[in-house]
Amino acid sequence: MATSVPQIVEVDCSTGIATTRDMTADELAAQAKMQADQAATMAAQQAAADAKAAAQASAAAKLTKLGLTADEIAALQS
């Protein structure tokens, strides 16, 4: 059974003709690198967002113990 190669649509601007073709080796390599890079980037962004949320929750708990209201804490964190 033949291996399925991902395809790309190429639009020739000189003729207006669109052709669906197999991706070249260079295009496949670029695709693989992009997906790996993006997975790493999104993981880092999620980790940063999680760390920020945890720090905000910790700060809110400490501020509550100091007597600040929920509205006052929200104002500080906005």
Next chain:
Amino acid sequence: MANTMTKLGSQTATAQQYGFTFSSIPQTYTDLVLRISARSSYAAVFDGPAIFFNGVTSGYGRRTLGGNGTSNYASSNTSGSYLYLDNSIPAANASANVFGVMTIYIPNYANTSYYKAVNCEAVMETNGSASNITLTAGSWSSTSNITSLTVYSGSGNFVANSEFTLYGIKNS
């Protein structure tokens, strides 16, 4: 100020599609503009498409500034293999049937004396969740004139009905 805008090519995805290439771009215009209405199949709220020119996968730099109504963020890279448009289209976990809008502007694409600059504006609004705006300043460190432009969806595929239209602009 541009006074002409000519469609050079257009394509609409009829099924999930990873990428599109516009080739044999005429060298007779001043600037290029690519308009995209798209959504990704990636299992996240956003996906980040990427573009590259002439099939060359080196020399790209960019900085992205984004805002979603509750927080702002920034990301960047240099010496990239492609111009990454971070968080610029909705993906599978965004509200159903929402497509993002992008405009990619490339001035002086036919010039062979200096590097190419790219401006990308992307917006999406999901009627209650995950609204997002990004602005990406990009560059391609090449003096080559741009004869082809490739767009990849990122981590997923462009879904059906995603639209891509390339225009040439003349300023005289």
